[in-house]
Amino acid sequence: MTAQPRISFVSLGCPKALVDSERIITQLRAEGYELVKSHQGADAVIVNTCGFLDSAKAESLANIGEALKENGKVIVTGCMGAEPEQIRATHPGVLAITGPQAYESVLSAVHEAVPPAHDPFLDLVPPQGVKLTPRHYAYLKISEGCNNRCTFCIIPKLRGDLISRPAGEVLREAEKLVKAGVKELLVVSQDTSAYGVDVKYATSPWQDREVRTRFYDLSKELGELGAWVRLHYVYPYPHVDEVIPLMAEGKVLPYLDIPFQHASPTVLKAMRRPGNQEKTLDRIRSWREVCPDLAIRSTFIVGFPGETDEDFEQLLAFLDEARLERVGCFKYEAVTGAKANELGLPVVPEEVKQQRWDRFMARQQAISAKRLASRVGRRIKVIIDEPGPTVSKGRSQWDAPEIDGSVFVGSRRPLRAGDIVTVKIERADAYDLHGVAV
Numbered sequence: 001m002t003a004q005p006r007i008s009f010v011s012l013g014c015p016k017a018l019v020d021s022e023r024i025i026t027q028l029r030a031e032g033y034e035l036v037k038s039h040q041g042a043d044a045v046i047v048n049t050c051g052f053l054d055s056a057k058a059e060s061l062a063n064i065g066e067a068l069k070e071n072g073k074v075i076v077t078g079c080m081g082a083e084p085e086q087i088r089a090t091h092p093g094v095l096a097i098t099g100p101q102a103y104e105s106v107l108s109a110v111h112e113a114v115p116p117a118h119d120p121f122l123d124l125v126p127p128q129g130v131k132l133t134p135r136h137y138a139y140l141k142i143s144e145g146c147n148n149r150c151t152f153c154i155i156p157k158l159r160g161d162l163i164s165r166p167a168g169e170v171l172r173e174a175e176k177l178v179k180a181g182v183k184e185l186l187v188v189s190q191d192t193s194a195y196g197v198d199v200k201y202a203t204s205p206w207q208d209r210e211v212r213t214r215f216y217d218l219s220k221e222l223g224e225l226g227a228w229v230r231l232h233y234v235y236p237y238p239h240v241d242e243v244i245p246l247m248a249e250g251k252v253l254p255y256l257d258i259p260f261q262h263a264s265p266t267v268l269k270a271m272r273r274p275g276n277q278e279k280t281l282d283r284i285r286s287w288r289e290v291c292p293d294l295a296i297r298s299t300f301i302v303g304f305p306g307e308t309d310e311d312f313e314q315l316l317a318f319l320d321e322a323r324l325e326r327v328g329c330f331k332y333e334a335v336t337g338a339k340a341n342e343l344g345l346p347v348v349p350e351e352v353k354q355q356r357w358d359r360f361m362a363r364q365q366a367i368s369a370k371r372l373a374s375r376v377g378r379r380i381k382v383i384i385d386e387p388g389p390t391v392s393k394g395r396s397q398w399d400a401p402e403i404d405g406s407v408f409v410g411s412r413r414p415l416r417a418g419d420i421v422t423v424k425i426e427r428a429d430a431y432d433l434h435g436v437a438v
């Protein structure tokens with residue numbers, strides 16, 4: 001029997017890139033390739049790069065360099081692959097470079113470097129494909145690309161305009177995942193609430209009916225599969241209001257990941273983001289009236305070109321008013337090729353960015369701590385991520401993996417990864433909850 005060719009894989013960047021990695025790996029496994037953790041001894045290395053920020057590009061180039069040093073046969077794919085000249089300038093020795101979602105090109109490059117050794121006894125892939133996440137949760141990518149033209153972002157340049165997957169296709173993938181033991185589906189795309197705009201919400205067959213390729217319709221159908229459904233990267237378009245009752249009914253998790261980015265109308269206009277702060281606050285209030293348990297996670301940028309002290313104070317006032325559960329903040333970093341570089345706005349000095357970031361984080365930490373403290377005494381559902389002998393680590397319905405907080409669960413009975421247990425919350429700290437399984 002021929003030895004299986006071995007491939008080492010590095011996946012960098014966001015969950016959307018992770019889904020691309022899973023697709024490539026699933027195909028490689030189907031063709032009889034073995035996936036190994038070490039570059040040394042592998043027949044080739046694939047590096048799936050991130051090209052969103054200059055710091056991410058530097059990390060990608062460092063990983064390519066490390067793979068070349070340890071192995072020598074390196075194939076590069078992902079967002080940074082859309083600008084191959086940058087990679088070739090630093091690492092001329094890579095075998096091939098392909099852009100994001102170029103699955104066939106990646107596989108062709110692998111075939112050329114390491115021809116597959118077909119063996120029907122080894123070429124077995126589970127029907128749900130190969131996942132890089134733990135068995136109990138999975139990312140479900142519903143579209144590629146983005147129609148927005150935010151001035152700080154080059155994703156449309158790297159990944160193109162919005163292309164939505166048919167609803168029936170997404171639901172079939174989700175059903176396979178749930179049948180394979182996945183307890184939580186994390187819905188991702190570049191702009192989840194724009195889902196279906198490009199195909200005019202066309203219908204596609206699912207089970208015994210036609211389902212529209214539309215944010216609400218997909219959320220409703222996913223909510224019937226019996227798994228937790230978590231919605232990420234949701235722009236606050238008016239039709240998002242339709243999904244809130246599904247959260248109140250328990251069909252979809254009461255969690256919205258909305259990248260607000262700022263609150264000053266002046267900064268939002270420069271960013272080319274929708275920017276009516278008062279309207280946004282009104283909608284947050286109305287969402288919480290429909291679904292009091294709703295948790296909103298968001299990200300913000302401080303130090304965008306032209307941001308004044310007044311703009312920043314408006315942002316802090318928005319935080320006080322919106323009282324969001326989970327918030328991330330980034331100091332603005334210029335991205336090569338982004339329109340923000342051409343706006344001619346004054347650059348905010350690094351020390352001012354740092355001061356604003358510190359103030360922002362301190363303000364939000366106090367808000368988050370109060371929101372968490374309000375959960376003490378409640379009984380809530382928790383999904384277990386890391387079982388322990390007496391204390392296990394899990395997440396509530398208000399926490400996404402790797403970006404939000406945790407719930408530490410004391411239990412007399414052994415708990416397993418993927419168990420969903422009822423926990424009485426006994427105390428809270430700045431970011432996490434602590435309780436006992438009941």
